[in-house]
Amino acid sequence: MSDTTTLQACPECHENYTYENGALLVCPVCAHEWIPQGAVETGSALQWEADTLRDSVGNELRDSDSVTVVKSLKLKGSDSIKTGTKVRGIRLLSTPVNGPDIEAKIPGVGQIYLKSQVVKKN
Template sequence: MSAIPACPRCAMEHTYPDGELFVCADCGHEWPQHATENTEPAHVVRDCNGNALADGDSVVVIKDLKVKGSSIPLKQGTLIRNIRLVADDAEHIEGHSDKIRDLVLKTCFLRKA
């Protein structure tokens, strides 16, 4: 008899097989029984709410931020369009607002739009 693994997301052991998937009864996460090697990228960039970000997404600033090299602060609610992820850095993104170009922002101050 094969052992059913614990959920990779919440680490609870209340999982069961359903067709070709394992399902977690606690969080509802589903994953394939015959998973290939690492199916998720090495680092996932997430916003302040835990949503995954990708190149080209739009984000909103959640609090006023002082910007180095500029006298104009980045106000809460400012939309940053067409972001770029920084290679091998899950805490920063690159983008620009309407007034300030070439920003590098921490993801803890952003939410997905």
């Protein structure tokens, strides 16, 4: 999460020392874990509201953000994108193309479409 955004206080003990653990917020004082506001749990999966695009750990993505690929991706041919590849200046797609919702230009690969679930905001 960016430095300018504050996390919500713990609903159990009301302390402000919360931190993110994946898609959950955790209070180190009372060990309470909860789903942050803006997220909806459907079955066993955690899904965010439709008006925001989130990365693999729940950070909100915006145009021109820098991200890191968190999963190795195989491409057609012999190319692949390795875990840890940094991508600068992403563009969010208003209409996803066959599932991907991010357009990015990766050095050595070129223009590519990515799903937000395989990137993490820097």
